[in-house]
Structures are given as structure tokens and as C-alpha cells.
Amino acid sequence: MSRAEQREQTRRALLRESRRLFAAEGYGAVGLSQIVNAVGVTKGALYHHFDDKMALFRAVLAQVQDEVGRRVATTADAEPDPWDQFVAGCHAFLTASADPDIQRIMLIDGPAVLGWNEWRAFDEAASARHLTDALTRLIEAGVIARQPIAPLTHLLSGAMNEAALWLATSTDPGALADTKAALTRILESLRT
Amino acid sequence: MSRAEQREQTRRALLRESRRLFAAEGYGAVGLSQIVNAVGVTKGALYHHFDDKMALFRAVLAQVQDEVGRRVATTADAEPDPWDQFVAGCHAFLTASADPDIQRIMLIDGPAVLGWNEWRAFDEAASARHLTDALTRLIEAGVIARQPIAPLTHLLSGAMNEAALWLATSTDPGALADTKAALTRILESLRT
DNA sequence: GCTTTCGCATACCAACGGTATGCGAAAAGG
């Protein structure tokens, strides 16, 4: 195996196991020794690839955010109508964020480890950007009333984040449908 | 000074300094030595009053949540009309959560340190309970459409939490007013 | 006034994140 291949493989393995452990036990509860043991390397390898534990988490978070962003974007893009794109994207986000592993990394530990500012930058780059874009288009098209976009983006983003967290712990089988219905009612209220 | 008084005084001082430091630097970045140095005691005193670092954070969080809950409740109770109570309570929550210190403890570190489940229990006991109560009354009174309350509670709670976090970093002086306006529009949409 | 209680200090430990250095194989150069 070439040196570049070996390097890439080790890096991937570190990211894979870190993600698994961070999701299962949380950032604070996972030691670096746990990670390197699971991968079968030593801390030397870890610090050769990442500056510190926070950088490792950053890489894992970027990966998770990217996945969620992709799912939201592809689902939304499948709809021809801008309004349907918007609603479909919101629903796709709820569905994608249903995974407890994704939640722990993206919604729980993310803000605490990186601080809210940096976490926001990640979220903006991955999924909230689509929300802003959609709202902008809908306002330009006159589908919803002209109004400041940023407050609305954060209200909706927060609503969906918290709803996703709640859904993960809810035992009610109809909870997802009820939440989507309530969210849809709120979204509908934005239409002119 | 009696022994009970001394005990109480030490405990209060520990809570006060912990809250200050947790708010300023975050749970993870604050060491127990920092806290006991700031108070002028030793770790022996700290561990005499609290089981561990997490229990100390729990006590601080309970205090913060209680304060916010009180502010929301008193503001809401000042309004005679149930609908006005509801809107006033939501606005009061936004205002109370504007403090970055409260945010760091209540919204950022809270879920990460305690896990979402335990954090939710705290939030439920302090402020989200008022939201649930208000929504229940409004539905019973026929002011808003009959619908499942839990999903709506979490959507609104999450919207306000995230909006509060955003407001703290926003430089736009009109951001608070814009957010309250957008929130009010969403709330209005719930009316029958 | 004698004993008990208890609030807190002292001294210590294991584990953790992080660093400095060494090694051996793959790549580069001639």
C-alpha cells in the first residue's frame, strides 16, 4: 500500500471511530485512548492527523452536517415548486435529524464544544443556508410576505432542531406526523 | 456565626462563583480549582456540599432556570387575557434569555452536560411548563385550534431558544424587534 | 466539661489531553 493510501485509511478510520464514540457517549465522556484503541493505532497517529481533540470533533461535525445538508438539498430539489421545495426541505431536515447519533453530535455537543458562534457557522454552511435561500426566493416571488429573513431563519431552524430532539425521545408513534403537521401549519401562516 | 449559617454562606458562595465562571468560560473550561480559589475555600468544601462537578452545575442550572421561569410567569400573569398572557410570556422569555450568561448555562452547556433528557426535565419544570399550560388553556378556551400540544410546545420552545441565542450575537439593533414581530406572526397563525 | 458532630483542609491518586522524540519503511535523487 502506498503511503498516501495508508495515510488516508488511518484518517478515515479515526474519523469513523470518533464519530461512533462521540455519538454513543458524548464528546466529554470519550477519551482519546478509547478512540485510538478502537482504531488500533496510538495517540501519535491521532495527533499526526489532527491538532487536538477539538479539531477531531470539528472534522466529525463537518461530516455529519454535510450529510444532513445533502439530504435536505436533494429532497428539496426534487420538488419543482418553490413552496413545495421549502416545505419538503423542512420535513427532510426533521427526518434526517431523527437519528440520535446525528443529534448528539450536531445539536447537543456541537454548540457546547465549539461555542455557539462557530457552531452556527457550520450549521449555516450546511443546512441553514438552504433555509435562508428558500425564504429569500419565496419572498422575491411574493409567496410569503416581505420581512427580515434572518430572524425567521433562526426561529424556524430552532423550532426544527428542538422538535427533532424531542422526537428522538418520544414514544408516541404519531409524534412525527403531529410535529410535521404543526410545522406545516406554522409554515403555511407565512404565506401571503 | 452559627454552624448552619456558615454552611449556608459557603454553599451560596460556591454557587455564586460557579455560576459566574460557568457563564463566562463554559462548563468544560472551568476547573474546580478556579472555583474554590475564587471562593477562598478548598476542594474539600466543594465536595462536602456537592457530589461532583455535574451536581454543582445542576444546582447552578436550577437556579438560572428558576429565575427565567419566574420572570416569564410574572410577566404573563400581569396580563388579564389568556391570549395576551401567552404572547407576553413568549416575549418575556426572549427578553430574559437575551443575557449571554444565562444562555451559556441554560441553552448551550445544559443539554451537553446533563444530556438532553435531564435538561428537558429542568426546562419543563421551569419555563416550558408555562408554555404547555398556556397552550392548553387557549385550546380549552377555543382561542387556538385543538391539536396535539407537545409538538407545538417543542417547536415554539426551540424557536425561542435559538432566536435568543442568535439575538445575543446579532449586531443589528432592530433584531430583537424584528424577531418579536416574526414570532408574533407565527403565534397569531395559531388562532382559529 | 466531656463527647459527638460536622464543616472543611490536607494530601494524595488515576486518568486525561497534550508534547517531544525516536524509528522504520516508503519515496526521492543520483
Next chain:
DNA sequence: CCTTTTCGCATACCGTTGGTATGCGAAAGC
């Protein structure tokens, strides 16, 4: 080919942290 350099990673080590076990001295009970 053989030499030299590169570099991916291992080894060994350090300071700090959360947490514990024990000791002490003053207040509280009898």
C-alpha cells in the same frame, strides 16, 4: 541499485484535572 530524505506513526513522558481518603478543630448536644 544505493543513498538520502521524507513522513506516518509509535513510545515515553508531563502537567492538570476531577475525584477520594483522611485528619483536624470548632460548634453543638448531653
